Amino acid sequence: MIYIALLLAGILLLIISVNSIRAKIAFVKNSERVEGRVSELKENVQDGDTLYQPVFEFTSIHHEKFLYVHHESSAPSSWSVGDRMPLIYPPGKPEEARPMTYFWLFNWIILLLGLGMALTITGLGYFLLLGYLNT
Incomplete structure (x- = not known):
């Protein structure tokens, strides 16, 4: 049961990370x-x-x-x-400026992506190993 939860949590974190990366890349492309x-x-x-x-x-x-x-x-x-x-800042909103550095743009996204991958691999690995050992 715990491995199903790990797999689902990992997949959810991967989906959130990928959507966040897309949003950040769009922000960087459109920013001033x-x-x-x-x-x-x-x-x-x-x-x-x-x-x-x-x-x-x-x-x-x-x-x-x-x-x-x-x-x-x-x-x-x-x-x-x-x-x-x-x-960089959103068009027309210079008061929302932020540093254009890799760390400041992607720090939490990379952490979530790494955690999501680890949880997905752990959950999926359990089911693959269980299937292998039962044959």
């Missing part, structure tokens, strides 16, 4: 691309440590200036003022 430049390093104090969070400034294709505050902080800073990073 700009280059952001670190304009400042925002200081955050957590547990007595000073963490630095980069703030990117970019100009939209309509020549409006926007800021993107990166979600990651580090100590010491991984970024310097003037560093550049490609950003």
Whole structure:
């Protein structure tokens, strides 16, 4: 019974992953691309440590200036003022900019895809082995 659940969960995760990959690829194809430049390093104090969070400034294709505050902080800073990073955003919505890096676009999808494959192989492998041993 557990192997049926593993197989079904694996297939479900594979379907969700493939649909998510399609949606992300469509987003990347249709998005507007700009280059952001670190304009400042925002200081955050957590547990007595000073963490630095980069703030990117970019100009939209309509020549409006926007800021993107990166979600990651580090100590010491991984970024310097003037560093550049490609950003993408939905057409006409520069306030929804996000980094155009493999990790930021596909991180959860790849994890779900790997888990779905492992569960599917485990569930399917059980039934194939059961059929082989019963003959």
